Amino acid sequence: MSNTQSLFQQKNDLRHRLGRFTNHGDRFWVAALFGSSLLILILVLMIGWEVWALSAPSRHAFGWAFISPWAKAAWNPALDRFNAWPAIYGSLVTSAIALVLAVPFSIAVAIFLAELAPPLLRTPLNYMVEMLAAVPSVIYGLWGIYLFLPKVVHPIGAALQNTLGVIPGLSTFFGGPIPASGISKLAAALILTIMVTPTIAAVTRDVLLAIPRSQREASLALGATQWETIWKVLLPMGLSGILGAVILGFGRAIGETMAVTMVIGNTSGGGYSVLKPGYTMASIIANEFAEAVSDLHSSALIEIALVLFVVTIILNAISRWLVMRVQRKTMGR
Amino acid sequence: MNGDIFAQVNLPRVYRRRKWVNNIILGLTGLTVILAGIPLVWIVIYVILKGWRVINLDFFIHLPTAMGATGGGVTNAIQGSIVMVIVAAIIAIPLALLIAFYLLYYPQTRLGVAIRFSTDLLSGVPSIVIGIFGYALFVLPFKHFSALAGGLVLAMIMLPVVVRSSEEMLKLVPKELREGSLALGAPEWKTSLSVILVAAMEGVVTGIMLGLARAIGETAPLLFTALGNEHYDVFGYIKQGIATNQSLWEIFHKILAEPTDALPLTLWKYAQQPYPERVEQSWGVALVLMLLVLLLNIGARTWLAWKRRQTHG
């Protein structure tokens, strides 16, 4: 009896002491919150610092000529001369084509999902868009090599080289012949189109859904058709958000590595024609970083990573600014 | 109803034209949705048809054979992916939740804004750049490609995904819950963990599953950190460890410190092979990977929708 009581007392004592600890636990809690939040900040700063510091030899050796389209030197690891322009051009042209094709396409998809789809279809279609975004990029690459390139890209490329490719001014960009396997910048651009479409469509759909119902009702009540309501009311209202979606898509396209590496042909030659193989910034790193023996070679690749990092910062800053604009606009109303 | 009225009244041509344009364009948007679905259906069906043929028990439990030989499996990649994703989850999930709570409590402070920006930045940084960073930070100093290094870079990929989704979900929890708990004398940390987190649990778990799906499909950052290993076999290491009297720590060290394969890494290597056996197997790897990723995605979303319906009637 006395034994159990003392045990009880002990327990109570423990409970008391634990209680004191737990009540004061908030200091640790706030410290943990603060610490881990700081960690992510430090992480990002460290990425920036690493790519900046490790690219020093290349920055000093080549300066701005490294990213200049007019520099004489090409990408030549054998002679330790590096000019990233072919890779930058590859990234720009593939992303640009992808966006030009994907933006109208994904806005149309978003309109259907947000405005037209009957409720029964809405869920499966939303799933479809999410799945399209979720398929790992290596699987896009595998599908690209064995199916998409020979079945779709090569015929399109062959058609382009015979139409646009023979027009004097455009032959620089569409000069053929496209390799018989379909491997080309065009292949990368078309795969990127498929990959960024769900990203842009999903964000645009959310933007459209966020616009109050009253706007639609007012427009329809004035006698506008549904399309006129979308075109003249909803899209202008959501413009900032849609621009944000496009920027997000651009970020995804320019950073995409594996699928592009598998279909672009990986050469720093190829010139300006989209029907020819090439490189993108991400794919040149994927191909060469593991074996960049000379310091200059590896720092040149890290400088490309630096360029990608800076591009990411700029894109994020723009989209932040767009979000702020949207907020101000909606708050002003 | 509307249509009937339009049909009965003889409207001026301009109305008919507007109606016509409306129908055509809206019809076109429906067509784009079908078009967008084609690649997905094409990929899924083809991967299932081609992958199914090479999948059998051996595929899951055997190590790869030599190049050009038939048979063998990709257990090294499956185990490697699992080990690295577990490492990533152990590191990223608690960290992400803490950060999400910070953003919940201090959204407009200067640090809060900076952290939200860095989270966005981290999710926007191309994964190949994270790979270089991982090589410089986790591989070079230790002189070793390893599962741990791979797990750490995957954690960096996962972190922003989980932070953002958890923050959204935590924000949805009514303020009153927190206030009530604090008023009852519960400390802040307990309120956060056992009231707010529990209330937002479904959403947070969904976010975690999406993060896992993202991490398991990543290839680029693993190229310079995990490297690849046709002999990676956790069960083998454990068996061998026991046979040679190694301590738990030594076995653990072996599992984490060896170079490791992963499903997407294996897929990338096998897809660019002239050996027909390897190419066949790459479709099998693609199938396993795709099922994992899509099931995680569908599972997460369906579960969330179901739970929501349950709680909101």
Add this chain to the structure above:
Amino acid sequence: MKRTLIVLTILIAALALAACGGGKAQPTKASAPTQASQSLQAAAPTQTPAPAESKAVTLNGAGATFPLPVYTEWNQMYPSVQPNVTINYQGIGSGGGQKAILDGTVDFAGSDSLLKDDQYAKMPDLQMLPMLAGAVVPIYNVPGMDKLTLDGPTLVNIFMAKITKWNDPAIARLNPGVNLPDQPITVAHRSDGSGTTEIFTSYLGAVSEEWKNNVGVGKAVEWPADGIGQGVGGKGNPGVAQAVQSTPYSIGYVELAYAKSNNIPMAAMINAAGNEVTANAETMQDAMAAFANAFDERLTAKIVNAPGEKSWPIMGYTYLIIHMTENKDCAKTKALLDYIEWAISDEAAAKKAEELGYATLPAAVRDLVEAKLHEVTCNGQKVLQ
């Protein structure tokens, strides 16, 4: 409060369990000797292992894809020789192997590209050990064409992008009676730093001054075909073979084993002596015999454009790169040296290599390698007695 207590109890219980788990590892020691002795017995017939070897060793290597097919075979065979040694070799290209061993991230590297002076300067104790010789063969994919003969200058001109169509007179002259299509030639080359490329460009440089001066010889060069948009890069030997397979009207170059085991058409070459040869064991041995004394004091040799009557002209040795003195983990070093010794001397290993299309080392070279192996030290001590 109750909840906190529960949580804490669970935590403590988990810790206790983990501790028990740690403890439980002890009792298994009792059963361990039987298993360990079994593995010792299995190892016994081949060599008498030192006691330290009962511990499992994993050796990590990376590099050239040129010998990758035979290395993966060897690594599958080796556990039956040494059950406790696992060898992981990743084919990331010769350049990748060199970078990895210079960065210290692997235990050994594979390379068929020779280290340069400044790399030896960074790490003076690196040693290249020849393992095998292999042939680089031009492979092509032209629908309906199953025979192709080329000579040095024509090959150079194709890769120089001076010959851009399959029905070029230069090719037609070498292939009378073959129906050559009027199609542009796509040139597949390596996108990574590659010893195969070094061997191939060495040959092109040997037959053409212009190639040597304008394009150069090395692991990675600026391909003239890229300049006109007719080049495609593939990752590793497998990547080039795959690129040629999937690209009609293309030409590329890979190690013989890749072409042989995947039935990719290979071109015959006119060699330095003016004879038409195909890559096979006989022509490879002939080329190696022509350069029997070519090894320098670094134990490296270039054997392209051999003068022999039957010599296959595009040949090279493939090497493992190891540390001679800077070894810390002696069990690992011992395991590595044993593996190399086994690989160059074991009959089954040699048979496998020859089956795949490699040539094993001449006896004289093998002796040089064995001598080098016996000089390797770990923490100042000789490893092999």
